[in-house]
Amino acid sequence: MPEDHDWEAYKVPPTRTPVADRTTSVPNPVTFVQTVFHYVVDAPVTFVREWIERQQAKNKLYYYHQKFRRVPDVSECLEGDYLCFFEAEAQWRRDRMVDQEIVEIVRERLHACKNREGPNQLQNCAKEAELLAQVTKAYQDRYGDLGYHGNARKCLMKQKHRMMEERKAAQ
8 A cells, every 4th residue: 555644544454364374285176177177278278279360360251241253144144054054044043132121221211200200191102102113113013923933044935025015016
C-alpha cells in the first residue's frame, strides 16, 4: 500500500488466518501434477491451436459471399455434354432461387409500406404495388406452369414456345 495513508485513521483489523508454516521439505504433489500437465498437455495443444488459427486468419473464406461463375445456358451446350447439362441445370436452379427471393423481398416491402401508411396505402404505396406487379409477371412468364419438377430444359422450351407465339401474333 502507498506510504501516504494515515494508519491511525484507517485501522486494519487483524487477520484471523494463521500464517502457513512449511514443516516438510516434500513439495506439494498437486502443484507438481499441475505443472507437469501444463507443460506436457496444455502448452503443446495451445500452441498448435493458436498456429492453426493464425493460418486460418490468413485465408479467411466467407461462405455467404460465395460467387459462382456463370456457366453456359442449356441452349449453348453441345449434344452429349452431360457435364454442361448438369452445370446449366445448377445455374438455372440458382437463378430461380434468386428470382424467388427478389419477389419475396418486393412483397415484404409492399407489406411494410401498407402497414406504415395505413388508410393512405393506395396512394403512397403505388410504386411498390407496381413494382410487385412487374416482378411477379416476369417471374410468372419465366417459371410459371413448370411445376415442382421444372428444370432448365422445360423452361427453355417454354420460352421457345412463347417466342414462336409472339412471332405468329406479330405476322
